Amino acid sequence: MVRSLSQWTKTLSFPSRLSPNRTSKESVVNVQPSSPGVSPTPSASSLPQGSDKTISPIPITEISQIIYPDPESEKAIMGSVVYCIHHKEGCQWSDELRKLKAHLNTCKHDAVLCAAQCGAMIPRVLMQDHLRYTCPRRRANCEHCGKEFSGSALEEHQGNCGHEPVYCENKCGAKVQRRHTQQHIQQHCSKRLVPCRHCGQKYTQDCVSAHGASCSRAPVPCPQRGAGCAALPARDELDAHLRDHCAAALPCPYRDAGCRFKGTRAAVERHAEESCQQHVSLLAAVAGRQARQLDALRAAVARLAVNCSGALVWRVTDWAAKMAEAKCKDGVELLSPTFYTSQYGYKLQASLFLNGNGAGESTHMSVYIKILPGEYDALLRWPFAHSVSFTLFDQSSSPDRACNIVESFVPDPTWKNFQRPSKEPDALGFGFPRFVSHEMLKKRNFVKDDVMFLRVKVDPSKIVAV
Numbered sequence: 303m304v305r306s307l308s309q310w311t312k313t314l315s316f317p318s319r320l321s322p323n324r325t326s327k328e329s330v331v332n333v334q335p336s337s338p339g340v341s342p343t344p345s346a347s348s349l350p351q352g353s354d355k356t357i358s359p360i361p362i363t364e365i366s367q368i369i370y371p372d373p374e375s376e377k378a379i380m381g382s383v384v385y386c387i388h389h390k391e392g393c394q395w396s397d398e399l400r401k402l403k404a405h406l407n408t409c410k411h412d413a414v415l416c417a418a419q420c421g422a423m424i425p426r427v428l429m430q431d432h433l434r435y436t437c438p439r440r441r442a443n444c445e446h447c448g449k450e451f452s453g454s455a456l457e458e459h460q461g462n463c464g465h466e467p468v469y470c471e472n473k474c475g476a477k478v479q480r481r482h483t484q485q486h487i488q489q490h491c492s493k494r495l496v497p498c499r500h501c502g503q504k505y506t507q508d509c510v511s512a513h514g515a516s517c518s519r520a521p522v523p524c525p526q527r528g529a530g531c532a533a534l535p536a537r538d539e540l541d542a543h544l545r546d547h548c549a550a551a552l553p554c555p556y557r558d559a560g561c562r563f564k565g566t567r568a569a570v571e572r573h574a575e576e577s578c579q580q581h582v583s584l585l586a587a588v589a590g591r592q593a594r595q596l597d598a599l600r601a602a603v604a605r606l607a608v609n610c611s612g613a614l615v616w617r618v619t620d621w622a623a624k625m626a627e628a629k630c631k632d633g634v635e636l637l638s639p640t641f642y643t644s645q646y647g648y649k650l651q652a653s654l655f656l657n658g659n660g661a662g663e664s665t666h667m668s669v670y671i672k673i674l675p676g677e678y679d680a681l682l683r684w685p686f687a688h689s690v691s692f693t694l695f696d697q698s699s700s701p702d703r704a705c706n707i708v709e710s711f712v713p714d715p716t717w718k719n720f721q722r723p724s725k726e727p728d729a730l731g732f733g734f735p736r737f738v739s740h741e742m743l744k745k746r747n748f749v750k751d752d753v754m755f756l757r758v759k760v761d762p763s764k765i766v767a768v
Contacts (some may be wrong), residue, residue, distance in 0.1 A: 341599050388412060391425070472534035500536075524548060559584035609641035613759040616652060628657035629664075640674060643760045648686060652758045653731060662736035667743065669709075670733030671758065675713040675723050686713050693757040694738055697750040705746060711735050 314513075380400040386393040387402075388411035395405050402431070406412050413423040415684040418438060424432045424626040434440065443450050446465040450452040461464075464481035472493035478486045488493055514520055521534040522560060526548055542566050552570050554563040563573050574581070587623040616638045619623070628634040638652040655668040662668045669692050675684075691710035711732070713720040719732040738748070748754060 307642075315723045340430055355357045360751070381603075386423075388410070392606045436448055462722050469763075494636050526552065556584060559588050609639070610641040610643075610645045611641070611649070612647070612762065613652075613757065615639060615736075616654075616756045616758065618654065618754040618756065619752065621656075621754050622730065623658045628655065633659075635659075638758070642676070642760075643688065643762055646678045646681065646758075647676075648679075648682060648688075649674040650758070650760065652692075652756070654756065658735065660735040666736040666739050668733065668735045669756070670731035670735040672731035673720065675725055684722040685715040685717075687715060687720070688760050691757075691759050692734065692737065692763070693759070695755040695757065697747045697755070699747075706716070707738050707742075707748075709737060 318600055322600070330340050341676075344453055382399050384395060384399050384402060386405060389395075391411045393409055393411045397493075408426040411425050413425050414429070416424055416432065417424045417429065420438050421438070422432070423696060430675070432465070434442075441450060442456050444456065444459060444463055446463045446467075449459075462480075462689040464479060466480050467477045468480050468483065470476045470478065470486060470493070471489055472487060472491050474491050474493040476486065476491065493506050495504040496510055497504050497520075498510060498513055498517055500517050500521075505513050505514075516537075518538040519536050522537050522540060524535065524540075526529040526544070531548050533543060533548070535547075546566075547566070548566065552567055554561040554570055554573060556574075558717065559581065561577070561581060563570070563577070587632045593688065594694065607727065618636065621688065624636065625632075630719045634655070634657070636654040636656065639652070640649060640651045642649055651672045651674055653670045653672060655662075655670075657672075658664055659668040671690050673686055689710055689712050691708060694707040695707050696704040717732065743749060
């Protein structure tokens, strides 16, 4: 496309000094843009003062003299280095002014007429996209139905094509062709409204099943189906069915207590009102059986909790209060929990006199062991012949400095204390009346935080003192 001088020089800046032979005032030329075929005219400022306002056209031969006063100025101007007028659009061209016109004929950013003759001026770099996507005279096929349309017709066709996939307007998430949307909404859409077949209320397709699980008019099987009733009453009529129409006989609510009556719900209710005394008797019998079972369970738990290791660590608490009581009263005896030498062995119990007994009264603490009647005494060897040891623990903060008190003995088979016990155990047992003195108890940490620990150990494998 051919451009006039004004079209490709309107954005250019020229140097003020054009020739060494002319001054700056002589070299500055006021260049006015002109259109092809129109003769330029001098500006008003170039007219002499007092001249007529009417301006006569200047002959074409004098135009060059007005723009370029002399060849040297023309040469200087045309040799000036300029950028392409499209450099803001990204063109990197830069050269002499005389080469600009030739460059614009090939510049990819320069606008030219659409090749399809739609009348639009399009930059060369965008011509292919224009011809492919936006030109009104382009020919293109619909991507959905495949039919060919011109550019403007394709734009009208888009958004109305029956083959274009669109989302269901009920927002079910399905995507169907536009021509099938009504059929989808009426027959396949999960959000379409459908009536419940039991109550007639309308729900969306994906919720009607959940509604059926709680619908008041939905049929439900009778709870007495296993007893012979095959009825399917509506959910809200189930209670009336069980009360008045159920063919199966209902059991008495006290059947677990032993009542065997069966009948309709109305008959069962009358039976429950008329047989109160009978039901109370049945419940009393059940309560008695449960009490005996509880006693048996308690005994079993007690047997499981018994120590059967042959050793007992006795924790004596509130030592000061118990010692004060023992000094105020005569014969105050502390008894330990019972324990066994083994699961089926001898049953033993330790006794403790804090203020002493016998030879150690008021000066020592006395310790004894008692043999109690056990469940397996008939299977054991008598007299009792296993060594017994007592250990009073020193609760020193440093275990290496602890000094425990240990006393042990081997039973004398001639003593009555070690024979098979009768139903009533010995009152005293056998042990050490002077086990530890009260003075020794005060010197060391046998009592700490008002607690004392005493271990009683029976070793069935030894018959000598340890």
